[in-house]
Amino acid sequence: MIFSEKVSDLFNAQLSEWDLAGINYNQFKKVKTRKLDFGDFEILVQFNPERMRSSAAKVDTKSIEARPCFLCSKNRPSQQRGVTFEKDLTVLVNPFPIFTRHLTIPSEQHIDQRILQNFGKMLSLAESIPDYLIFYNGPQCGASAPDHFHFQAGNRGFLPIEADFSGGMFTKLLAVNSGVEIWHWSDYLRAIVTLKGSDSKKLFRVFSHFYDNFFAFQPDEPEPMLNILAYSNPDAWIIHIIPRKLHRPVQFYKEGFEQILLSPASVDLGGVIITPREEDFYKISVSDVKDIFSQVCISENEIAGFFNELI
Numbered sequence: 508m509i510f511s512e513k514v515s516d517l518f519n520a521q522l523s524e525w526d527l528a529g530i531n532y533n534q535f536k537k538v539k540t541r542k543l544d545f546g547d548f549e550i551l552v553q554f555n556p557e558r559m560r561s562s563a564a565k566v567d568t569k570s571i572e573a574r575p576c577f578l579c580s581k582n583r584p585s586q587q588r589g590v591t592f593e594k595d596l597t598v599l600v601n602p603f604p605i606f607t608r609h610l611t612i613p614s615e616q617h618i619d620q621r622i623l624q625n626f627g628k629m630l631s632l633a634e635s636i637p638d639y640l641i642f643y644n645g646p647q648c649g650a651s652a653p654d655h656f657h658f659q660a661g662n663r664g665f666l667p668i669e670a671d672f673s674g675g676m677f678t679k680l681l682a683v684n685s686g687v688e689i690w691h692w693s694d695y696l697r698a699i700v701t702l703k704g705s706d707s708k709k710l711f712r713v714f715s716h717f718y719d720n721f722f723a724f725q726p727d728e729p730e731p732m733l734n735i736l737a738y739s740n741p742d743a744w745i746i747h748i749i750p751r752k753l754h755r756p757v758q759f760y761k762e763g764f765e766q767i768l769l770s771p772a773s774v775d776l777g778g779v780i781i782t783p784r785e786e787d788f789y790k791i792s793v794s795d796v797k798d799i800f801s802q803v804c805i806s807e808n809e810i811a812g813f814f815n816e817l818i
């Protein structure tokens with residue numbers, strides 16, 4: 508059986524044999540969504556109270572050390588089963604969905620959330636389950652378990668960033684470096700660079716070049732702050748790289764009406780904002796999103812500099 512069929516079987520089986528997953532995916536069918544209109548593109552807002560534990564997760568070292576790790580196999584619910592991918596990753600059904608199909612893919616080992624040495628695995632995973640988009644949230648960029656390495660994945664065709672990339676309205680080809688296309692986004696509120704190519708080693712080389720350049724600007728972080736979304740088409744991988752400069756916006760820490768409990772991560776920056784509180788779902792406006800994205804992302808002018816020698 509090919510790997511994507513194993514994942515599909517796991518998904519269907521878990522929804523019928525694991526009560527929590529069955530109930531939550533059923534509830535998810537009724538999830539409330541709003542559209543925010545930015546002129547040339549849209550951003551969706553999803554009211555999802557089950558995501559409170561993730562959005563408001565305390566990720567400081569003290570809090571992390573005080574809790575049992577929910578991604579370690581010994582602490583997982585007994586009804587949660589997984590399928591192994593390339594020996595050290597396990598594909599699990601995420602019981603608190605944002606997508607119609609939502610996976611969590613932790614390492615077998617309790618090791619820190621880091622991308623550089625796992626970038627190749629992200630590509631092979633994207634190739635093995637091509638109907639999913641794989642995403643990575645850095646340790647201070649939305650990962651609720653920064654101490655346990657993991658990817659997540661959601662069904663393709665849901666995040667607006669996919670169609671906005673293929674539509675070509677916001678992107679310009681900056682360069683082609685050893686067969687890897689480097690695309691720059693503009694007028695899209697978030698600085699993004701997209702790599703497209705069919706050779707995983709060359710993609711890694713371009714990524715690691717960017718990684719080193721960007722890391723030099725954030726030497727006090729455990730790794731440069733990043734959200735990454737990757738998927739595989741028959742002809743090439745497409746990898747959206749979103750560098751960050753802040754974990755959570757000021758609105759997160761405000762009180763009363765000024766508070767918006769939004770902790771941006773790959774899904775939000777991919778165009779679906781998750782609000783765990785109903786009041787934020789109704790209240791959040793186009794100008795709030797512009798403000799929040801400008802706080803947490805670097806500027807569109809800055810990003811190309813991190814690819815300088817490749818352009």
Ligand SMILES: [Zn+2]
Pocket residue numbers: 576577578579616617618654655
């Ligand atoms: Zn763990």
